[in-house]
Amino acid sequence: MDSDTLEAFQSELTCSICMNCFLDPITIDCGHSFCRPCLSLCWEEGQSPRNCPECRGIEERPHFQTNIVLKSLASLARQARADHDHSSEEQICVTHQEAKGLFCEADQTLLCGPCSERPEHAAHSHSPIHKAAEESREKFLKRMSSLWKMREEMQLILNQEAKKTRSFKKYVTLRKVMIKFEYQRRHPLLQEEKKPHLEALKKEAKEICLQLKESVFRMTQYIERLREMYRELTEMCHKPDTELLQAMGNVLEMTYLAQMQTPQPVNPELTCWPVAGILDTLNNFRVDNVLTQTTIHHLSLDDASVMSGDDPQGMSRQLDGGESFVAWGAQAFTSGRHYWELDVTHFSNWILGVSKDILTSDTIIRINYEEAFLLFSEKVNDQYSLFTNSPPLVQFVKRPLGKIGVFLDYDNGALSFYDVSRGSLIHSFLPSSISSPLKPFLCLRSPR
Template identity: 35%
Template sequence: MAAIVKFLKELQSEITCSICRGYFCEPVTIRCGHSFCRACLSSSWRVGAPALSCPECRQDYQDREIPLVNRCLAELTELGKELSSKILQSTEGQSQCVTHKKLFKLFCEEDQTALCVTCCETPEHKSHKISPVQEAAHKYKKELEHIQSCLGKHLEEDEKLLAQEERLAVHWSLIFTGEFHNMHHLLMEEENLCLERIRQKQKASQDRLSQHMQSLQDLMQELQETSHQADLDLLPDAKQLLGRSKAVLAQRAKAVTPELREHPIPGLIEMLNRFRVDLTLDPRSTDSYVSVSWDLKSAKAEEDWQVNTEDSCHPVIAREAFSSGRKYWEVDVTQVPQWLLGIYTPFLRRKRARNMKCSFVFLLHCVKKEGGYYLQTCPGPLNHRMKGPLPRVGVYLEYSSGTLAFYNVLRSSLIYKFHSIPFTVSVKPIFCPGPPLPGINPGPMTLCPVDSHLCACCYSSQ
């Protein structure tokens, strides 16, 4: 009998609707395999709902049509109801005590067992709480009805919360889409302003060069005319002409040497910080001219590094190597008047016949000469002077596209970018804190921590 009861329970679970908790009435089966009463599913898929989903597994559906009645499941439900009724009738004869042949009229709360009047007098149940069957059943029915009511309320509240969450999701999606659209619009405006500033500076630079060229042409014509003058006519103005000629020649260096232009890009460094990596220096990669700190975060030129040394580059290579993804790191060069930054790769896809050394390294070099600071690239055409030294340089590497870019972190502006470098194997960052200048004891070149940030107010307060 226990096996039959177990089978009946399993059958009941298969022919019971999970929405109304009763036997199926016109059962329908949806694509995910779950079945419900036709009326229950129709009520669940209420008109106007933003999305339809299975009430049990929450799988989404686009089709709003209710499926046809599952005839096989309907017949199985009727069979199960009939079988349950027959089993219930067959167990009515079991409603009396086998030992005392009396009806079960009492119920033991501790053992959860039906008892006859004689059973409750036995020592086994004498100290237990005994209640009449009808009273105990009524109490449990009340408690179960209360729980069912609570569950119904909770289910209704959850459905409202789910609908609210769906509305909020749509609402926030629209808000974020609008915010990104505004950001794009603001960036477009900033781009147009930046391009206009570039055009104005370009025109001003061209005007200066044109004026300088005109001065040279006027001077050359005057000198040519002077060469045909008689000696006595030449001498009175010769000294003044010579002075003006020297002044024009002295201005030539400033006129033809371009200045590194700074065009700040809002949010640039914040965006690059998403790809920030933590680097450490490899002390085995350097020599006696450069020392590496104990924490492997800074490098410093030693006193025995002679300025007149033929090899002016003594690099330190990072321990980390990169062969994929996007990487960004920052280097503090505040205490180093001359320095070198870049990447090193042992092999490229296409070999170059000339300058093989520079074909394996891509560098940004800061040089101090004639009282000014100059930035140069190797390889590359950059050779521009700066208004002053850079406090911090950002380096961005994108392996897949072969991109290497250098940034002025303080100004949030681009310095120079290498394009389409043909990487084939991993690359390593490279650093060089020198060569040192005569009579100056330089400080270290330091790798900035991942969580460190630099702004104009912080730098001005140093």
């Protein structure tokens, strides 16, 4: 192939972003083609909507299939360029004065023909340099795909970590109010007892906020590191065959080590400080046998999907599905103060509290999510989440492992949950207007 023809051939197979031969080329909806890594970096760094770098047309789809024909032609173009520049790129074996045209993958070295037949190399697999280089580019592309996926996943985790930080700060503010309310409700003369509790909460919350801030910083730095490694691998793929082969081992090892050093998110958890004498006080309002029992195969909470707004896992809390043991009050409370305890020792997924209306059929129970005061526990990927509804709120406290106490102060419109074994407050729904009868409710959910 003469120089003019080669130049024209190369021009048609050149990415307009990096000005190199196509690497894993994709053709977008407007008909223009680019290296996948180039377009990924271009769109990742740019503003929405996504535009074609050439015609500026808007592209709706974020993902495209590899253009196999262009990929094959680009490989031929690289080989043609290598053959054309052979005299300047070849490496001569000092011993045999022959070009090193073979690559030994076992030793990661370039060899001439006679060297490949020597005892130390004879048992190894050898490939022509261009073939070995194209195979190495494929390995790089697979590693790049893995890096890009990790970057996207880490970005989601970072977003969740930032959201978790905001939620935690709001939660701490609310918890201070709950603690003050708890002591005030017990007796105005006990106000001095709340000060050590509030001071401990302030100190612990400050430490956790610092951990969350550092976590966000580490994740941001890691995402940037993955992006730079992706860019470096892209540049490496465009290197001449011999340079690519000689650097391959070190580069792949570097990226592998980086992938093993993924920063982990912080799971903030405040200490549940015991409230002295609280259980003795609550037992003055104790009621027994508040629940009737039945087994239901389907549980539905109206509008349950809104709970995703404060979900640390970023996933919709659709509670339909799975068999559930459900119990609710045969009689509703319409006044007074009432306290009862429920045992969740052997369950990781459960819901308890009070509800206004409970509608049942042979296989379905339905309660109105907005007219209930509920505490949820759910286990996802070995991570426990504790949260409440109305409004959705993650509870950043230790998960109770035994009995949970429920105290309904109907006349003041307040409901509180307690960790019986620790004698501590889990959460309080602060005073609000209640005008409807409320029934105790318990759901022990089987894993799906």
